[in-house]
Amino acid sequence: MRTMLKDTYAGDVSPDMDGERVRLAGWVHEVRDLGGIKFVLLRDRTGVVQLTLPKAKVPEDTFERAGKLRKESVISVVGEVKANEKAPGGVEVIPERIEVLSESETHLPLDPTGKVDADLDTRLDARVLDLRREEPRTYFMVRNTFTTAVREYLENHGFVEVHTPKIIATATEGGTELFPVVYFERDAYLAQSPQLYKQMLMGAGFERVYEIGPIFRAEEHNTRRHLNEAISIDIEMSFIEDEEEPMEVLEGMLEHAFERVRQEHSEELKRMGIEVPEVEAPFERITYEEALDILSEHGIEVEWGEDIPTEGERKLGEVFEDEPVFVTEWPKETRPFYTMVKDEEKGTTRAFDLLFRGIELASGAQREHRYDVLRAQIEEDGLNPESFEKYLEAFRYGMPPHGGWGLGLERTLMTMLNVPNIREVTLFPRDRKRLEP
């Protein structure tokens, strides 16, 4: 990366570049004025480098200007690299010229050097400044590595990326609340999931699709693991024999993506005290019934047919520690109409959830591809098949057996990085209280 104003990243300046002339640009991290010598710490997205200005060795106006720099102003610098043991990292830059490109106001809403803590709420209010800090920046570099690795894996396994509509006409799965939007003269909603469209693409013969896109949930929840707008990684695949195949894609993909993050970010994560766990496919698999038994052994009673409550998820997280675990064979009543029933007598389905560190990261299933059965299940759920007409049509002209899952991106990152609040890994989170920035 080079521009006319910048040819070197702060983090790339190293002692073996001694004598080289560099153009740097970034933010004034700190200024230490000792009178006859001044130190300016220049920060960019790669790190911090020290500019050293001994009065006798730099032009007078540059020396004067350095003393007047305000924290967080944007500057560009032309200078010479000097290896020097006294400098942090053993290297510093002696500037010839310092140009202020944009001056920062004083009284910053928070301290980007991180010497003084700020509450998450304060940080999110001043998110642009907050994102200049190393920790949040690292989270989003990890996020980028993660989604890149996900695409890599899925592309290598024959999945094609698609984009389905986010403005929809009807409630998809029922259940969660939808955000209404005014669509010209009609009512419409923001999509809570790409589910129905992914399936329609199976009918279209795409065979393997994935989508990384936003989902919207109008639930008034107020917790550290919920957002009203989140990113979902979704796949759907055709010609599967059972739900085992999409599960294998999920565990393989996560193994790969976690490994990538470990490879590319271990250094800065270690500095922050974060260790990304090694996850290895195949993951543990237990049935819903076995999960209930385990919980019962730990004093948590869940009635068959009920969803596993938060307390139970947490307990399972303790039991399986850093091991992701699939919970399979969920009862029919806990699952939406498009889920394929596995055992009519027992009332179990081909649905699965992926739990990791006590939190639900993904859910998926083999879907019902038989038109008549699907239609009947819509009715059983108390929904009107007529409002699913266009969806159902996809099942009338040849629909392969298929299945897939949706994985919450932010949920995955927050558990992977062990951060206490999902908002940490979201650039500009949307929750019950927050609509801006």
Added chain:
RNA sequence: GCCCCGGCGGUGUAGCCCGGUCUAUCAUCCGGGCCUGUCGAGCCCGGGACCCGGGUUCAAAUCCCGGCCGGGGCGCCA
């Protein structure tokens, strides 16, 4: 939707329980000064705050009520 908790300078806090030199603590920060090796620089001087409204009281940051804003738990989910 139900429940719990909290609001003090730009930021993070002490003080609140047990009202009274609180003329409000400390750090960071901001402004000024000194200093040629800082790296959480140091030293000196200065600046800046009790969420809003009402009530109780001789007296309210402190007690009570309401509002606003925020944090979290549950439910539901990714």
